[in-house]
């Protein structure tokens with residue numbers, strides 16, 4: 480199934496992210512798509528809340544990978560500064576993508592060819608200044624139950 484949710488504020492996006500964080504398991508990979516300022520980092524801040532991470536989560540501006548410890552480790556990639564997809568090969572990316580934590584990737588479109596077959600694509604589009612259309616598009620079967628459960632959540636709105 481595909482799932483699309485419209486959020487009407489950064490707080491709603493974080494709340495949605497929090498629910499995603501609660502459902503996330505070791506070895507999951509979430510690939511975020513969306514323009515500058517779409518809300519990828521905001522969503523990931525919510526994920527870190529859902530996983531009870533204590534560190535403050537920002538876009539890792541000078542490091543491509545940030546790691547946080549919550550209920551499970553989170554490997555946060557921000558590929559904005561990647562010039563070409565092959566640069567990912569120098570980052571031991573497989574240890575993260577196929578590792579024992581949750582991998583979240585901003586600007587996943589830049590390395591689409593290196594994404595594992597099983598991952599969850601999360602596409603964030605501007606609707607207007609405060610609204611975002613967030614689509615969940617599973618690749619492979621791994622996220623079928625995940626999306627079923629997410630679609631049942633009703634308390635995403637404040």
Ligand SMILES: Nc1ncnc2c1ncn2[C@@H]1O[C@H](COP(=O)(O)OP(=O)(O)OP(=O)(O)O)[C@@H](O)[C@H]1O
Nearest residue numbers: 486487488489492515516517518519520521609611
């Ligand atoms: N519904 C919404 N959901 C998320 N962010 C929103 C929403 N409405 C407004 N915003 C604003 O949009 C901005 C989103 O910024 P954020 O850093 O999360 O984007 P990003 O996709 O990570 O950008 P970048 O590509 O630069 O990393 C914030 O300033 C936030 O306050």
Ligand SMILES: [Mg+2]
Nearest residue numbers: 519520538585
């Ligand atoms: Mg960001």
